[in-house]
Amino acid sequence: MRKIVIILPFAILLALHSFAQTQVEFIPNAGYTFASRDDFYDSYGRISGGLNLGGSLKFNLNRSFGIELLYDHMNTKSGLYQYGYGGDKLAGGDLTLDYIMIGAVQSFGIPNSTVRPFIGGFLGAAVLTPGTSPENAYSNDTKFAMGFQLGTNIYVSPRVGLQLKAQLLSPVDGAGGGFYFSNYGAGTNISGYSSIYQFRLNAGVIIGLGQVLPEQVFHRSSRPRARPRPYRYYY
Numbered sequence: 001m002r003k004i005v006i007i008l009p010f011a012i013l014l015a016l017h018s019f020a021q022t023q024v025e026f027i028p029n030a031g032y033t034f035a036s037r038d039d040f041y042d043s044y045g046r047i048s049g050g051l052n053l054g055g056s057l058k059f060n061l062n063r064s065f066g067i068e069l070l071y072d073h074m075n076t077k078s079g080l081y082q083y084g085y086g087g088d089k090l091a092g093g094d095l096t097l098d099y100i101m102i103g104a105v106q107s108f109g110i111p112n113s114t115v116r117p118f119i120g121g122f123l124g125a126a127v128l129t130p131g132t133s134p135e136n137a138y139s140n141d142t143k144f145a146m147g148f149q150l151g152t153n154i155y156v157s158p159r160v161g162l163q164l165k166a167q168l169l170s171p172v173d174g175a176g177g178g179f180y181f182s183n184y185g186a187g188t189n190i191s192g193y194s195s196i197y198q199f200r201l202n203a204g205v206i207i208g209l210g211q212v213l214p215e216q217v218f219h220r221s222s223r224p225r226a227r228p229r230p231y232r233y234y235y
Helices: 002-015
Strands: 022-033 036-039 041-046 050-060 065-082 089-109 114-129 139-158 159-170 196-214
Touching: 022 065, 022 159, 050 196, 065 114, 089 139, 114 159, 139 196
Parallel strands: none
Antiparallel strands: 022 050, 022 196, 036 041, 041 065, 050 065, 065 089, 089 114, 114 139, 139 159, 159 196
């Protein structure tokens, strides 16, 4: 009996017709960011994994395409470690990461389903704020960032739904290198190209705002068909 109670709502949901989207969708979300690492000549930098919180505001131009504004916040720790046995810590401490980005999102409808998969890409800025403990040379840094996402929306109604997604976000550094760790005194001698890729899994609640988008209708060509030529039979 308990299994039936659990399965029945999902069966009803999948049996419904596809729900429309609204003009604007507010999507608060939370998830987990996995640890990331960057290798240098004689050391490596590491950013610990942890909880990330944020949200996005998506403006749907139609049911298939939208523009999304994204904000994401994460409190974590970073460190610079020496290669070799023991892996002595050279520098590190608390680190706050804030992403502010904008991008395009392409959605795909599944006939007679409330599920809408999507893909998207982002460009924007990453604000890095090292902790203020005495061993840190406190200095904020803002870097150009880009990202990619893949996921699906599951609608309960045109204005309520669940979003599941995977994201890859990355602050992009130039030839200066080591920007995650150069804010610490011992890390200022790092040189060379550096980049960090942060992979995360997130879940969010879709809150629809504004009007419900009309269904896209594809009309057949209005050009008149050519009349078939008459056939003549000769005896």
